[in-house]
Structures are given as structure tokens and as C-alpha cells.
Amino acid sequence: MLHPPFQRAAPLERPEIRHGFFGREGGVSSGIYASLQCGRGAKADRPEQVAENRARVAQALNAPPEALVSAFQIHSAAAVVVEAPWAPDQAPEADALVTRVPGIALGILTADxxxxxxxDRQARVVGAAHAGWKGALGGVLEATVEAMAELGAERGRIRAVVGPCISQRNYQVSGEFRAQFLESGAEAAAFFAEDHADPERWRFDLPGYVLARLKRAGVGQAQALGLCTYGGAMTYFSNRRALHWGEPDYGRQLSAIALNPA
Structure with missing residues (x-):
């Protein structure tokens, strides 16, 4: 079995931790799902191919396939403590996972x-979160940090890295969208730029907004990889790009983190 390529982040590069931000390369799916499509909810990808792709991700993290868990993501602020792997059909509805159990790989699926x-390497607690605009605005980042703290992590020791997502340049939104954020505080205006091609539209800085929420939550170190899913057609899946290209569905890439045994 070949290991798919993935991105690592320096703040998480520790002997106690295995992690990776995987893209669309290195799998077995084909067509619009080529090739490392890891979402079980893809409309037309074959389940055995998805299973193989996820197994390749698990192996790259030195974990057995059954140890790689992901939730049924619903754009919520729900965070779940993982104490043991679950079967795919038993995945909880949540958008963040945390654990202190070595060997369990926490997976997050994204496509923008x-x-x-x-x-928190000292407390040996790890977490993973899925933050679209709705989850970020609704508090999924704070919920993740709180769940980690309940397991013994200290906010100031937590290191967080934002992986590949849609960039501000490619994230056009409406005035109504912006208004939802401004209702939460005037400081949110800093994450919207005027769209000079369309005066009724804006460009939203999702990774910048996520970093600001992480810092506000007391995370000791937070950074973004600065990789755009929309602009990397050969490297990442993108929901918005698939929509603009008239494709019937889109793939999902996976990012994952696990603790090594002590």
C-alpha cells in the first residue's frame, strides 16, 4: 500500500503526535473523485474505494484503518470526546473530536x-475540528478547546493549525452573509473585503476569522498553512469549485491527528 502525500505543520511536529493534512493525491477513486476521496457521503464514489483511501491515510499515520474515526459533520458547535473507535454507521453528529487515548486518529473531512x-503535548490531548463559516461563527472552535480542557489540556499550551481551506480571494459572499457576522461584533468587519467586481458582494477571510477565534479562545499558538482549496484543482477538492464547474458532486479530503503510545 502506497502512502499518499500530505502536509505537516511545524507546531505539531512532536514525537508524541502523528498528524497530516491530506489532499486529493495518492488514492484509488476516479473521475471527479480522483483520487484520495475520503468522504463516505460522496454520491457516486464506490464504498470499497473510499475504504481503501481511508486505510491509506491511516497507514500514513501508523494506525490501523479501524482506528481512524470521523464524525457525521453537520456544521455545528458539537464536540465529542473519543474514547474508542466506532463503526462507520455509528459515527456521532458532531464537528469536533478530542481524545487522550493513544492510537486513535481523529479525522476531519473538508472541501473548502x-x-x-x-x-497539548504535555497533557497528551489532541483534537480536530471542522469549521465552515457556520461552525466558526457558532462556536465550534471554542467548543473544541473547552473539550480538550476538560481532558486536562491547558489553553495556553494548545497549538492549533488551520489546514487547507478556501482563501479570501476565492470566497465571494453576499451582504446578508456579512451581516450575520457583524451581529456578533463589529470586529468581524475586518474579515470582509469589498468585491470590486460586484459592489453588492464581499470576500470573506475564513482562515483569518478562524485564527482570530482561536486566539480569543486562549489558544497559545495558532497558525494557518495558507493553502487554498479552491485554487488548487489538482491538489485539493473544493465544493465551490465543483459548483462553478457544473460538476454533480465533489470529493472530500481528510486531515487527521493521533497520539503515539507513551
């Missing part, structure tokens, strides 16, 4: 939304 991986 932001995947965030967290770690």
Missing part, C-alpha cells in the same frame, strides 16, 4: 471548510 488540528 477549514480543518483545524489541535495538540
Amino acid at each position: 471548510c477549514a480543518p483545524i488540528l489541535f495538540a
Whole structure:
């Protein structure tokens, strides 16, 4: 079995931690799902191919396939403590996972939304969150940090990295969209730029907004990889790009983190 390529982040590069931000390369799916499509909810991808792709991700993290878990993501602020792997049909509805159990790989599926991986190496607690605009605005990042703290992590020791997601340049939104954020506080205006091609539209800085929420939550170190899913057609899946290209569906890439045994 070949290991698919993936991105690592320096703040998470520790002997106690295994992690990776995987893109669309290195799998077995084909067509619009080529090739490392890891979402079980893809309309027309074959389940055995998805299973193989996820197994390749798990192997790259030195974990057995059954140890790689992901939730049924619903753009919520729900964070779940993982104490043991679950069967695919038993995945909870949630958008963040945390654990202190070595060997369990926490997986997040994205296709423009932001995947965030967290770690407090001293407390040996890790987390993973899926933050689209709705989840970020609704508090999924704070919920992840709180769940980690309940397992013994300290906010100031947590390191968080925002993986590949849609960039501000490619994230056009409406005035109504912007208004929802401004209702939460005037400071949110800093994450919207005027769209000079369309005076009724704006460009939203999702990774910048996520970083601001992480810092406000007390995370000791937070950074973004600065990789755009929309602009990387050969490297990442993108929901918005698939829509603009008239494709019937889109793939999902996976980001994951796990603790090594002590």
C-alpha cells in the first residue's frame, strides 16, 4: 500500500503526535473523485474505494484503518470526546473530536471548510475540528478547546493549525452573509473585503476569522498553512469549485491527528 502525500505543520511536529493534512493525491477513486476521496457521503464514489483511501491515510499515520474515526459533520458547535473507535454507521453528529487515548486518529473531512488540528503535548490531548463559516461563527472552535480542557489540556499550551481551506480571494459572499457576522461584533468587519467586481458582494477571510477565534479562545499558538482549496484543482477538492464547474458532486479530503503510545 502506497502512502499518499500530505502536509505537516511545524507546531505539531512532536514525537508524541502523528498528524497530516491530506489532499486529493495518492488514492484509488476516479473521475471527479480522483483520487484520495475520503468522504463516505460522496454520491457516486464506490464504498470499497473510499475504504481503501481511508486505510491509506491511516497507514500514513501508523494506525490501523479501524482506528481512524470521523464524525457525521453537520456544521455545528458539537464536540465529542473519543474514547474508542466506532463503526462507520455509528459515527456521532458532531464537528469536533478530542481524545487522550493513544492510537486513535481523529479525522476531519473538508472541501473548502477549514480543518483545524489541535495538540497539548504535555497533557497528551489532541483534537480536530471542522469549521465552515457556520461552525466558526457558532462556536465550534471554542467548543473544541473547552473539550480538550476538560481532558486536562491547558489553553495556553494548545497549538492549533488551520489546514487547507478556501482563501479570501476565492470566497465571494453576499451582504446578508456579512451581516450575520457583524451581529456578533463589529470586529468581524475586518474579515470582509469589498468585491470590486460586484459592489453588492464581499470576500470573506475564513482562515483569518478562524485564527482570530482561536486566539480569543486562549489558544497559545495558532497558525494557518495558507493553502487554498479552491485554487488548487489538482491538489485539493473544493465544493465551490465543483459548483462553478457544473460538476454533480465533489470529493472530500481528510486531515487527521493521533497520539503515539507513551
